Amino acid sequence: MKKNIAVVCGGNSGEFEISMASGKMAYTHxxxxxYNLFLIVMEDDRWFYLRDDGEKLPVNKSDFSVTDGKKIIRFDAVFNAIHGTxxxxGKLQxxxxxxxIPYTSCGVDASALSFNKFMCNRFIRSFGVKTAASFSFLRGEPIDKIDVLDALGxxxxxxxxxxxxxxxxxxxSKPEDFDAAVESAFREDNRILIEEAIPGREIACGVVRKRKELLVFPLTEIITSNEFFDYDAKYSGKSLEITPAELPLEAETDIKTLSSMLYRQMDCKGFVRFDYILTDTDLYFLELNSIPGMSEHSLIPQQAEAFGISLRExxxxxxxxxxxxxA
Structure with a gap:
C-alpha cells in the first residue's frame, strides 16, 4: 500500500510565496x-489540505490529520517545504x-541552530572556519553606530x-542609511547581526543524502547585478548563476570537503545548501540553508541537474x- 506524504508549505514569514512555489514543485515531482501526495498549506494559524480542485479542508492539529468526506487521512511522513518560521x-519539527511523524528536513537542533545566524556562526567558528566579523544586538539594546562602523568599516x-x-x-554603504537598515532587520526578528562586507566570490554548495551515501553537488557561483544577492536578485532574475562554478580545483575541493563535514557535524537531513564567500586568500562561511529554495530556478535543482539527477529523483x-x- 502506498504511503501518504504531506507536502507542507506556506508558513508565517515573508517567505510565504517562495515556500508555496517550493511546495508545489515537490508536489509535482x-x-x-x-506515494500518495497531499498539499498542506500553513497560513498563520490556519492549516488546510489544498485539494487539486481548490477545496480547502482543515487540518486537525491534535494529530495532523484531515477528514475528507467520511475518510480520515493520516500521514506517514512530511515533505517540509516551509522556508522561515x-x-x-525547529518549531514544526x-x-x-x-x-x-518523520519529515524530510533537518531535526529540531540543527534547524534551530542554522536559523539563528548569531548562534550558528559561533558554532561554525568552533571548527576553525572563518566567518565575517560581526556584532549582534537584541531589540531594545542600545547600538552605538560610530563604534560599530569604526570596528567593521x-x-x-x-x-x-x-x-x-x-x-x-x-x-x-553610507552612515545615514544605518538606522533604517536596523529598523528593517528588526521587523523580521528580535535579534539582528551587523557584519563586515567581505569582497569575494559567492559560492553555493548543495548536499543531500541518498540512503547512506552523501552527495555533494557541483558548486554554483552567484553573480548579481544588485548590490548583493538579495530577494530581488534571487527571484526576479537579476543574478547570473554559474553551475558548475569555474574554480581552482583546490578551492572546489576545500568547499566540498568542508560542506560534507558540516553536514555531518550539524546532523543535517534532506538536502541543504551551504553558502560561502571565497576571497583570493580565504574561505568564509556565510550561512546554512536547511530548507533551500526548491523552485524550478532555485540553486539546488540546478546543481542536481548538473550532477545528473532529475527533479523526480x-x-x-x-x-x-x-x-x-x-527498514
Missing part, C-alpha cells in the same frame, strides 16, 4: 507511483517529533538573525530516505 527554525550587512531569502537584509530520494531508516 515526487513519484506518485510510490515555523518550518525552518518539534511538533512532528511529538506525533512521531563600510559597507556592512545588517540582517535579522533568523530569516531567509534575504528578507530584511540590507547592505549599508531529487525530490523522491529524500522521502525514500525516511523509510530506508525504518
Amino acid at each position: 515526487i513519484d506518485r507511483e510510490k 515555523p518550518g525552518e527554525d 518539534g511538533y512532528f517529533d511529538l506525533l512521531h 563600510l559597507p556592512v550587512f545588517i540582517k535579522p538573525s533568523g530569516s531567509g531569502s534575504s528578507v530584511g537584509v540590507s547592505k549599508v 531529487l525530490f523522491t530520494m529524500v522521502v525514500d530516505n525516511l523509510f530506508e531508516e525504518e
Whole structure:
C-alpha cells in the first residue's frame, strides 16, 4: 500500500510565496507511483489540505490529520517545504517529533541552530572556519553606530538573525542609511547581526543524502547585478548563476570537503545548501540553508541537474530516505 506524504508549505514569514512555489514543485515531482501526495498549506494559524480542485479542508492539529468526506487521512511522513518560521527554525519539527511523524528536513537542533545566524556562526567558528566579523544586538539594546562602523568599516550587512531569502537584509554603504537598515532587520526578528562586507566570490554548495551515501553537488557561483544577492536578485532574475562554478580545483575541493563535514557535524537531513564567500586568500562561511529554495530556478535543482539527477529523483530520494531508516 502506498504511503501518504504531506507536502507542507506556506508558513508565517515573508517567505510565504517562495515556500508555496517550493511546495508545489515537490508536489509535482515526487513519484506518485510510490506515494500518495497531499498539499498542506500553513497560513498563520490556519492549516488546510489544498485539494487539486481548490477545496480547502482543515487540518486537525491534535494529530495532523484531515477528514475528507467520511475518510480520515493520516500521514506517514512530511515533505517540509516551509522556508522561515515555523518550518525552518525547529518549531514544526518539534511538533512532528511529538506525533512521531518523520519529515524530510533537518531535526529540531540543527534547524534551530542554522536559523539563528548569531548562534550558528559561533558554532561554525568552533571548527576553525572563518566567518565575517560581526556584532549582534537584541531589540531594545542600545547600538552605538560610530563604534560599530569604526570596528567593521563600510559597507556592512545588517540582517535579522533568523530569516531567509534575504528578507530584511540590507547592505549599508553610507552612515545615514544605518538606522533604517536596523529598523528593517528588526521587523523580521528580535535579534539582528551587523557584519563586515567581505569582497569575494559567492559560492553555493548543495548536499543531500541518498540512503547512506552523501552527495555533494557541483558548486554554483552567484553573480548579481544588485548590490548583493538579495530577494530581488534571487527571484526576479537579476543574478547570473554559474553551475558548475569555474574554480581552482583546490578551492572546489576545500568547499566540498568542508560542506560534507558540516553536514555531518550539524546532523543535517534532506538536502541543504551551504553558502560561502571565497576571497583570493580565504574561505568564509556565510550561512546554512536547511530548507533551500526548491523552485524550478532555485540553486539546488540546478546543481542536481548538473550532477545528473532529475527533479523526480531529487525530490523522491529524500522521502525514500525516511523509510530506508525504518527498514
